[in-house]
Amino acid sequence: MDDxxxxxxxxxxxxxxxxxxxxxxxxxxxxxxCYEKDHSYRPTIDPPLTTPExxxxxxxxxxxxxxxxxxxxxxxxxxxxxxxxxFLHPKAMDWLEEFLDTTDKQVIFFTVGYVKPERLHKLVExxxxxxxxxLSVITLGEHRxxxxxxxxxxxxxxxxxxxxSVTSSNFYSFGPNTMxxxxxxxxxxxxxxxxxxxxxxPLRYIDAETSTLMRYGRSYLPDETRRIYNAGLPNTxxxxxxxxxxxFLARQKILKTFDAxxxxxxxxxxxxxxxxxxxSTLRKNRARYLYVPNQMLGGDSDCSTLLTFxxxxxxxxxxxxxxxxxxxxxxxxxxxRDITGVTFDEFKERFPRTRxxxxxxVNSKMSNGKLYEKGYLKNIVxxxxxxxxxxxxxxxxxxx
Ligand code: SF4
Numbered sequence: 066m067d068d069x070x071x072x073x074x075x076x077x078x079x080x081x082x083x084x085x086x087x088x089x090x091x092x093x094x095x096x097x098x099c100y101e102k103d104h105s106y107r108p109t110i111d112p113p114l115t116t117p118e119x120x121x122x123x124x125x126x127x128x129x130x131x132x133x134x135x136x137x138x139x140x141x142x143x144x145x146x147x148x149x150x151x152f153l154h155p156k157a158m159d160w161l162e163e164f165l166d167t168t169d170k171q172v173i174f175f176t177v178g179y180v181k182p183e184r185l186h187k188l189v190e191x192x193x194x195x196x197x198x199x200l201s202v203i204t205l206g207e208h209r210x211x212x213x214x215x216x217x218x219x220x221x222x223x224x225x226x227x228x229x230s231v232t233s234s235n236f237y238s239f240g241p242n243t244m245x246x247x248x249x250x251x252x253x254x255x256x257x258x259x260x261x262x263x264x265x266x267p268l269r270y271i272d273a274e275t276s277t278l279m280r281y282g283r284s285y286l287p288d289e290t291r292r293i294y295n296a297g298l299p300n301t302x303x304x305x306x307x308x309x310x311x312x313f314l315a316r317q318k319i320l321k322t323f324d325a326x327x328x329x330x331x332x333x334x335x336x337x338x339x340x341x342x343x344x345s346t347l348r349k350n351r352a353r354y355l356y357v358p359n360q361m362l363g364g365d366s367d368c369s370t371l372l373t374f375x376x377x378x379x380x381x382x383x384x385x386x387x388x389x390x391x392x393x394x395x396x397x398x399x400x401x402r403d404i405t406g407v408t409f410d411e412f413k414e415r416f417p418r419t420r421x422x423x424x425x426x427v428n429s430k431m432s433n434g435k436l437y438e439k440g441y442l443k444n445i446v447x448x449x450x451x452x453x454x455x456x457x458x459x460x461x462x463x464x465x
Contacts, residue, residue, distance in 0.1 A: 074112065079126045080398070082130075083138065084139065084160075086115040086120065086157060087154070092149035094177055094215045094216055095214050096177075096203070096216070097275040098203075098279070102270050103268075104148075108145065108406055109147055120160055127170070137172055138170050140173070141174065144398075165191075171197065174197075174198060177217065180225060182225045188230070198232050199235065200234045200258075202222055204237060204247060205222065206239065206243050206246065208239045208278065212275065226258065229257075234259075234261065237264055239279075239281065239285075245293050252298040257299075259302075260298070260300045261304075261305065262303070266306065267280065267364035269362060270363075271364060286304075287450050290442055293442060303442065304445055309338075309458075310449055311439070313339075316347070319343060322431065323344060326388070328352040330353075332353060332388060334388040335357050337368055339367055341354050341461075355381075357377050359371055370392045374394075374412035377412070385419060385420065386420045388421075388422050390424050391426075391429075392428060
C-alpha cells in the first residue's frame with residue numbers, strides 16, 4: 066500500500082479522535098451479527114498490521130491535539146479502516162499503556178474480550194478515570210458459540226467483568242432467560258458496570274438464521290426487561306437499541322422540536338419509520354411526512370441518523386421543497402456528508418428543481434442526549450410497556 070495513502074488515512078482518523086492501529090486483516094472473530102460484514106457503503110482501505118514506526122507517527126500526531134474535557138479517543142480506526150477487536154494486535158496493550166503514559170487524554174475501546182484482564186485492571190488503577198472500557202459480551206448463553214465462533218470463552222469474559230476495568234457490558238435478548246440471566250450473572254460479580262441491553266437488529270446482509278434469532282429475541286424483550294426490572298439490580302441499566310422505544314420515550318422532546326420548526330401543512334419533511342408513526346399519530350396532517358426507509362442498511366433498520374441521501378433520493382417524486390433532518394449529514398469529518406460519504410452538495414446537484422432545507426434543530430446532539438436521558442430500562446417498564454398510546458403509535462401504518 067502507498068505510504069502516502071496510509072498516512073493520510075491515519076491523519077483523517079486522528080482528526081476524528083481515533084487511535085488508528087490496525088490488525089492488517091479482516092476481523093478473525095467472525096461474528097454472524099457483525100455490522101462490518103458489509104461495509105461497502107463507505108470508502109475504506111486495508112491497512113497493514115500497524116508497525117512500531119507507524120505507531121510512533123500516530124502517537125506523535127495525537128500528542129499535537131489539545132486535550133478536551135470529557136473527550137475520549139477511540140482505540141482502533143473505524144471510519145476509513147475496518148473494525149475489529151483491536152486487542153488481537155500483539156502490541157495493542159503496550160501501545161495503550163504508552164498512550165496513557167505520554168498523554169493526559171481519555172481512551173475508549175470496544176472489545177469482545179481479547180484483553181489481558183490482570184494487566185488492564187492494573188492500568189485502570191494506575192490511570193483512574195481515563196479508561197472507558199465497553200465490553201461486548203453479546204450473550205453468555207447457549208447461542209454464543211454459533212453467534213461468535215471465535216470469541217473468547219465465557220470464563221475469560223467473566224474474569225474481565227470481575228475486575229474494576231469494565232465501564233459497561235452489552236448483551237442482548239435472544240429468547241427467554243437470555244438477557245435477564247446474563248444481567249443477573251454480570252451484576253452479581255460486578256454491581257458497578259453499566260448494563261447495556263436490548264436486541265441486535267437484522268440488516269440486509271445478516272444471514273437468515275441469525276436474523277430469525279434476533280427477531281425471536283426481540284419478541285421476548287418485554288418479558289426479559291420486566292424480569293430484570295423486578296430483580297432490582299444495583300447496576301445502571303439502559304436499553305438503546307430499539308428505535309420505536311427510544312422514539313416513544315423521547316416523544317415530548319421530538320414533538321416540541323417538531324413544533325418549533327414551524328412547518329406548514331404542505332411542507333414535505335423526511336422522516337424514518339418510528340418518527341413517521343409518532344408524528345402521523347400525534348401531529349396528524351401538520352406537515353407532509355415523507356417516510357424514507359433505511360434502504361441501504363435494509364433488514365429491520367429504522368434510524369434517521371443512518372439514512373443516506375440515496376435512500377432519500379429513492380423516495381422523492383417531483384417535490385419542489387423538502388425539509389431534511391440535520392442528523393442525516395452529521396458525518397464525523399464535520400462536513401455535511403451522510404454515512405456513505407456523499408456530500409449534501411452532491412445530493413442537491415441530482416435534484417436541481419428541488420429546494421432542500423435543513424432542520425438544524427433535529428441534530429444528533431439532541432437525539433443522543435435524549436437517548437441517554439430516557440433510555441433507562443426502568444422507563445421502558447414504567448412508561449412504554451403496557452402503555453396504550455405506545456401501542457397505538459406502533460400500529461400506525463407506514464405508507465408504501
Ligand atoms: S469482533 Fe466485532 S468486528 Fe469482529 S466479527 Fe465480531 S462484531 Fe465484527
